[in-house]
Amino acid sequence: MKALLAVGEISKTFGANEQPAVDEVSFDCQKGEVLAIVGGSGSGKTTLLRLIAGLEIPELGEIKLGEVKTNGPGTFLPPEKRDCALVFQDYALFPNMTVEQNVFFGKTAKQRPEQVRKLLQLTKISDLAKRFPHQISGGEQQRVALVRALATQPSLLLLDEPLSHLDPELRDNVRAQLLNLFKETRTTALFVSHDTEDAMAMADRVIVMRQGQAIQVGTPAEVYSKPLDRYTALLFGKTNFVPLDLIPNAPHHFHDERSNKEVVSIRPHDWQVIEKDSDSSNSTISGKVSSVRYKGTHLELKIESESMCILANVETSRTVKEGDGVTLFPSFD
Amino acid sequence: MKSLLAIFFFLSAGLCVNAAEINVYSHRHYDSDAVLFKKFSQQTGVQVNVIKGSADQLIQRLISEGKNSPADILLTVDAGRLHRAKEAGILQPVESETLSQNVPESMRDPEGSWYGMTVRARVIVYAKGRVNPEELSSYEDLASSKWRARLAVRSSSNIYNQSLLASIIAANGPAKALSWAKAVRKNMVRAPRGSDRDQARAVASGLADVAVINTYYLGILANSTSAADREVARKVGVFFPNQNGRGAHVNVSGGGVTRSSKNKKDAIRFLEFLTSSESQQTFSAVNYEYPVKIENNRSDLLKSWGSFKADKVNLSILGSRNPEAVKTFDRAGWE
């Protein structure tokens, strides 16, 4: 199947002697797919999104959107002519227009008022049509921004940190709503997030960015359990980097630049923790518990072994104390 | 720091009045005056401080300063203003043998509150070639429809025009003066604007055929450094109106000693000096004004315009009729 969006070795540098903000990034996006770009601040993820939207002009590389080549040597399609819409992080609602005027602002939105009204209903903001942006809540503003973008029926929807302004308790709800909406409107979406939870919950595939480079592309599960480097592994939460020689049978490992060793990423909940005496198999590590923290759903143990300090989670029912000797081995499912 | 010192120096300048100096509020901003003031200082050792401004503002200021005013002398370019200053009580009558000799009676206040210094005639200038001087006769004639769209005169805010109209009111009565002003305004080729010099330029350029201006402006034009100005002076002719009647309208530029003067003696000496025949020559040579005794004129340029009969109306009438003249202009729509 032909990709809807094809990005080929795109690069963008701000300022003469700066590091590239986006450095030879390539990826594809299929029709109907939801793609997340994740990375720390300054990793170039927002710039990548803006390059696709046409708001920045790349020095090198090609972008193809559907059948149209939007960027390439000597080619630049201005944003107003691209078949994609962007939902801004701060929503960028026009403060001088009502909600209704905002959502009908898009060039092609006026041609299908019925669909736009439906979108308003779907997002439950029909009642707000006559209000101004400063008269509605943050969550409502976000939905207005979303509807405004969708109203143009873009083949690709770009979202910049769509959930960053929302309260944690709202987020889960909104994630589900967004996914529903994408499904119902059959939208292909590409969103940027610094929060890997968003990415894991919503995306079909994840692109991990670091210092302008796309260092890993894969399904959330892949990226989570089989990171290609220390940065990616840490981006998705707490983990332990265990030298490969300690766990030779590990199904996935990578070369860690910091220790210059092959290492295995083992999440704290992937350990099996056993009392000291039951020392048996060869792929085990032993150590002494240096701290126990109650985390509600589990206990987080800090275990000092000969060469390193390991985090491991155990059920709260266990009676582990500081100073206990324990043996660990990873469970690979 | 230096500038601060300078500020304090100037702050105090308004407060102390030195005996060896006189302070002059002057509307006159001519080179001739600077030359003469300097000469006076050299001859007498009395320093002359000048503040220039429009006569109206200076009078207003003298009124508000009252007896504390530092001014010793007020110089203006119009008898009407001198009269108004006298009415406002800011001038004091002075008597001086020399002044009485230097200034003819019609050119000074009967009580000696002010003395004329120079005389300017308000005349008609015409485009040589396009206008036959035979066609011209009087100010009143400018209201005739034959001058339709051929006339240029400056704004009625100008005191020379106000005094001219005051003299017409005095001669013909208010009603005739109003219809005259209306007709003249209608004959103007453009709305009044600019100085007398601009009116002369309009005649030279062909926009207008006749204009009403003060004579010394022609002198300035004829002696200008700019070739275009000299060309203007060549192209226009001077006509003294009302020679068969009351005579051409004249006005004086003059001055008086202020009531607040702390140095009356030097102030009178100053006026005497300005009306001396030596100074009078300077005025007519440098500024092309007529001497206060018109017949004593010795400047070649002024002679070339010929001798004329001047309106003998008492100049203080121009002052007392001035507000009436201004209102008449307003009613006539003469801006």
Added chain:
Amino acid sequence: MTEPGGSKTQNGTGLTLILTSPKRNLSNFGRGFLFKLNGWTLAALVIGLLIFIPMASVLWHLTSPSENWRHLEETVLTSYLKDSLILVLGTVFLSVVAGVSCAWLVSCCEFPGRKIFEWILVLPLAVPTFIAAYAYFDLLAIIEEKMIPLVIWTRTNSVEDLDTVIFLLDSLKYPVTMLVMASVLYPYVYLLARASFSRQGSQLIEAARTLGHSPRSIFFRVALPLARPAIVAGASLVVMETLNDYGAVKHFGISTFTNGIFRTWFALNDLSGALRLAALLMLFILSLLVVERLLRSGAKFEEKGNFARPFQRYRLGPTGATLAIACCLVPLTCGFLIPLGRLSLWASDSYRKILDSSFVELVANSLSLAVASSLLIVLTATFLAFAGRYFKSPGVHITNRLAILGYSVPGAVVAMAIMLVAGPLNLTLGILLTGSLLTLLFAYLIRFLAVAWQPVDSGMEKNCDLLNEASQSLKASPLVSLLKINLPLIRPSLWAAGLLVFVDTMKELPLTLILRPFNFETLSTRTYDLTNQAQIPESSVPAMCIILVVVFPVVWLNRKMEAPK
């Protein structure tokens, strides 16, 4: 222009702030008024009222009997109104068109020379209107000369059409004056519109682009409506400057209100009539400010101070770029290049005649006067703003608003106000107030306090309000708070305020003309004197000095506005 680093709506020289936020200030009026009386607030109240009294004495004459009032009403009042309105509307229209289009081009488009235009377009601000009028003194005459054949033809061939031709000739003065005034006043609109465009800049315009809108449609549907408050603020500055002008309108023969005030005062010798006209003019401007204020509060949207992202400007093709350059060049040429060019041409002929030791004194006078008044005004503004903010005294808030009214009235009216108050004082106190530099400085204080007050006050609001509360709770004395916290934090605002006042006093004419002391001439009074004697070439030397001295602070202020933080 305003203090650097402002993200708050930057509304020029502050006049628009004159009637701000009365609600908060009045909320605890009465109770707070008395309780907050202390040495500081008392001093601030007294100073504020002292500055306001002369203006109040003018307003008080709104109904005073005048012997000539009927006459004025019957004859000239309508023409003063008509001329003022025509001139103001035309000048504002031209200024807005030039200012807004240039601001849009330099902030949202990319074309060769854009960076240079960005700052060079503010330069006409250094040219006072009366000097611009002299630079164009013969423009009207030249146009008239072109019409001479028509006049002559009509005179001989078609007498019945003479009225039309004369009307046409008469009306020429309006467009010419508008053009001359707008060409040096448009930077007010340009500066504020540019700040607004670059603030709204990135996000909203980008959003509109991704929604498929062309630059044209974005300009009219997004950028322009959003910039409206800024444009209105700039336009109101243009209105005030236009009504303030005396030299240019007199030169081109337009009888505006300011002209009428002088005529009534001097020609009719009717001070109370003139004062009544002045009060009427003041009332008119004040109501304009109120309307502007209401319009602004109607448009509730706050512009966000979001400079974070460099904006991807529209890249113009060869045709577009040529047009853009032409569009920027027109106002720049009319407002700066031609005046400066003509002045320097004349100056090259006459500088030998004019430049002597007295000229050095002239420059020193102008500079020291401008520096001294800047210091005085910035100090007063800082004290008043601090006293109002630190003690949250409603009384001081009110007197502060009253004290800055002077900027909205023409300099000539301020001078009249001073005369009105100083006259009786002269007589009763036996001290000579008029004609001393002290009075002149006080007059400047009345006229230009708002210029310094606005950046200082908003600088304090942004940087110091919270910290003042903190220092109050730490039991620090007000003096310590002022010296150790407020002054260091608002230093950029203080600089901006000082420079703005400096620029304005250097350019000032009517006030200085009426109130200056003996033998005291500044560059602008000298220029006026010389031009009054039609010594245009000679006047070009002091005129050029003013422009050259003022250009530097103008450019500096522009850069401060461009690169906030």
